[in-house]
Amino acid sequence: MTEESSSNPLNQIAVKITQSLKQFKDSDKPGRIDSLGRFGLFIPALASTLIIILILAFLWFESVPIFIDPVGGPGIIVSPTWDPNRDLYGIGIFIVGSLICTGIAIGLAVPLGIGGAIFLSEFCPMQLRQPIKMIIEMMAAIPSIVYGLWAYIVLVPIIKYNIAPLANSTTNGLSVLAGGIILAIMLLPTIVTISNDALQTVPMSLREASLALGATQSETSRKIVLSAALPGVGAAVVLSLGRAVGETMAVLMVTGNSLQIPYSLFDPTYVMTSIITNQLGYAFVFPLWRSALFAVGLVLLIMSMCFTITAKLFIRWGMKTRGYI
């Protein structure tokens, strides 16, 4: 009987399959396969941390020449004059331009986005909530160049003819304000959807407790629901901050790319991402010029890392005071 079954090729295959299945099931038990699996999972975890260190190192390595060269030096970070033809590589303008654009975008998008999320989560009739959410999520899928095109033909003229005259100012419309507004529009879907999800996870019982104390619905949503969801809402702001600093195409198309510090909202400017995109092609044969552009990238990366770390610390503090951790 046994001899017959082992000689049967079909049975041999069946035995092979059941054996490997058994081994697969046993792999949960501590042993060689288990430690192999743990090691296998350690590699991707290590790789993701290694990647950010490698990127930092590579950017640093590429930007060292400009930082040690007598015509450059660390002073380029605050120097406002960028003129590679005269060996002047000040990148201060780009830093200021990026910060102002990001500031405007965050200043517009955060209050609007959180307001929209509160409406969706607390006041919107049930039947309307899903359709509105879907439309907002679709906004996130629009390529940034399309936003740029739209801003170029709609937003820029509006600033030129309608907004600037209000402030008794003349401009061709290509300005920090245009960059900030288009960035804000691009950030809105992220802020609204993530904040809305955070607000929805606040237990109904907290809303009831607040209402039962005689609070109105608006007091409840501001002082209890938003406060309880603040760590989640903070995460939405962190994500959008990172995107705002790093966004390239749309900003490049509407900020005018002029090498000057903007003194009013209607002045054009040059942001860090734009200068890299615009000049890397020409700069490749000039080591110092090239290195200066990499220095811009390095400063950009460090800036966005600082933003993220600060925001994370803030979120952690928020979670501690709320007793979540």
Place this chain on the structure above:
Amino acid sequence: MSNFEHHIEVHNLSTWFGKKHILKDITCYFKDNTITAIMGPSGCGKSTLLRSLNRLNDLVPSFRHTGIVLFRGEDIYGPGFSVYDLRTHIGMVFQKPNPFPMSVRDNITYGPKLHGTKDEDELEKIVETSLKKAALWDEVKDDLDHPAPNLSGGQQQRLCIARALSVDPPVLLMDEPVSALDPISATKIEELIVELKNDYTIILVTHNVQQAFRVSDQSAFLYLGELVEFDETKRILEAPTDSRTEAFITGRIG
């Protein structure tokens, strides 16, 4: 203000959620400075009755009602009656402890601040008296700035009672306040409820006959949305007149 005999009276109250008929023609009243227990098996409408008294059912869009609920002689569902005013006079404690995710102190001052108390000294006083009334002061007086969700379950529930007391409501609604707690915490809170009776009118929803017997003065027994019996607790539990009440007390339904 018009004359009234009891803080809360309910006349011919029927309620629906959508097409589901929950409460059927309920008439009862809640004596001042007593504890009224609302008893009954699950799904009989105990919580719905309780939530009709501070209009928390209004949150459900499909909620409808007929009949009258009077608070100090005024129809709380009547036109021009402020629901926010009503809820500051009728406090509520829920089944699961639900402290706000903020410090112990902020939990207590939330209500008074809403209603316009700004003076720091006064708020401090409210924090102390409310926590003392809820028998929690000695345990948390040194940790008033610690987050409330870090307290134990029983402490959290007493904090919720203190929070309800912070706006000094004459009436307290309690929706199975000890059913989610361990026996020791539950006993503590039961004792507290009996103590609070001297200053407050308490309406207590409970699933537990022994608890109703220990704590309450009068009882309402609900079964499938009908008010089966409404009398002194002792009388109901010792000599139920309705066979359904008897079945519930002896544990055959519930």
